[in-house]
Amino acid sequence: DAGITQSPRHKVTETGTPVTLRCHQTENHRYMYWYRQDPGHGLRLIHYSYGVKDTDKGEVSDGYSVSRSKTEDFLLTLESATSSQTSVYFCAINDRGGSNYGYTFGSGTRLTVV
């Protein structure tokens, strides 16, 4: 989507290897989010950030870490990938407050852990 890009779009990795997914925004939004999407579960929040170096856990944070050293980049790291982390990962941004209550989502990263 315009203003937010995720990389890579697809990745296959082996169990036990570290993996980092990147979310980049050009909207200067304060808030950034990582969700995972799985059949039968909808979207579940992994971690979110409310500013540079300010992050917090979501509903399914175990096995994941995040970093935000710049406003525009939010990284999601799987320290040691497991098969249960096979999923589609979405990044989202939001400017919070004002009249804009919508989130803008990236196109997703399909991760397969074999």
Added chain:
Amino acid sequence: GDSVTQMEGPVTLSEEAFLTINCTYTATGYPSLFWYVQYPGEGLQLLLKATKADDKGSNKGFEATYRKETTSFHLEKGSVQVSDSAVYFCALSDHPKNYGGSQGNLIFGKGTKLSVKP
């Protein structure tokens, strides 16, 4: 905690049929309610929203009314098209009383897949 429940799919309709996708919620504060749509291979897009009770959100022929008395936000469209085939997600964002007007994180339902046949 807050949660969203939406009707199980998949839903299959013929073109020009009437669509209803049910969504109910539980929330402790003052939620805003949303419908998002996901087309195949894409991310989610905001379809419509309502920020207070009795508000009606509408977009592209879809509409949903925020019903606080029944804690519902059902999505409707009078005449669906093949191009409406997608997965639809109901979501809420809670506004605790002491949150200073800022928005909480989004909580999603599990999604409802709609297929429209010509």
